[in-house]
Amino acid sequence: MNRTKIQEYINQREEQRVDLYHYEAQSGNNFLLNGHQYKLLKNYRDGFDGEQLAARFSNILNKYDYIVGDWGYDQLRLKGFYDPGNPLFRPEQGIDTIEDYLFEDCNFGCPYFIVQNCDVRLPKRRSRRHRKGRSPVIKERRRQLHQPEPRKRHHQSAKRVKAGNHQQKFVIHQRVKRNQNEK
Template sequence: MDRKSIEDLVEEKRENAKPLAHIKMGEQNNILINGHDYEIMDNQNDCFNLDDFSRQYNPIFSRYSYIVGDYGYGVLRLKGFSEDGTHTPLQNQFSAINDYLYEYANMGADYFVLHNLEVKSKPIATKKRHRRNRKNNRRPFIKEKVTTDKGPLNKRKRLTVTKSEGHGKRHFTIKQRED
């Protein structure tokens, strides 16, 4: 296959693709996607095209607060961003949109930013952390223990080990019996 026939097949597939969402233009800068309101915040060079957007849109973008679309070589690319301060990585938050456009979009490419006014995000599942049982650490250890060390016969002595009553501190006093 030559390049021309491949491009024709790709274009035919794009034209025959059914949109995954019901999208219609509302008043001024408002768009209605599957019954949810979106607002066009930024539209550089009036590049927003409803037909291109409806072909590229996927319902997974409904969980994002912002959708950024940029054109590179005549093809629309969409990326979702969340509100600042959510449990998403910093590169996927609203404050990183300008960095994304600077680093990943083509230089001088047209872009638009949509704001989802009715975000449907999944609840964040938090991991439960197990805490250690610290009941034993609340009271100082005041037990006296006598041990016998089984070293050489001429050096065997009885040792007394005690712990001071300081809270959370481990101060030991070792006393040796003198003969």
């Protein structure tokens, strides 16, 4: 695949994304992005451009409390951060790390903006439990054994132990060597 073909795909994808998100300015620093309320907290060196934000925005950013957009090489990069009250909060993506992100990961002196999400939408959790009537899929990992086959292991013994609701597990113990005289 040559560069012109790749650039055609990129241009086609950008044309498709134009209609996905709509920016609508409101009073003060508030704005709507596809009917979702946001507030502009900081606009360093006029880094905020609502149309460019709408062009680069993705639904995955709806779960973050704060979104930082920074410019480098004429490209807008977006990164989300959590408020400590958010159930998805992790310290490395907390609001306290925004300044570290700007100093360490962004170009020195680049224009940037910080946007607050006024209506955070948490993703729905999917259940991994199996439904009634369906048997769960069991995936086994195979690994190479460095021991002889179980039948040839004369130095070990296996014992069946109940672990709970209709579950069993096997415990393998080393056999104790006894002196021939103690029998």
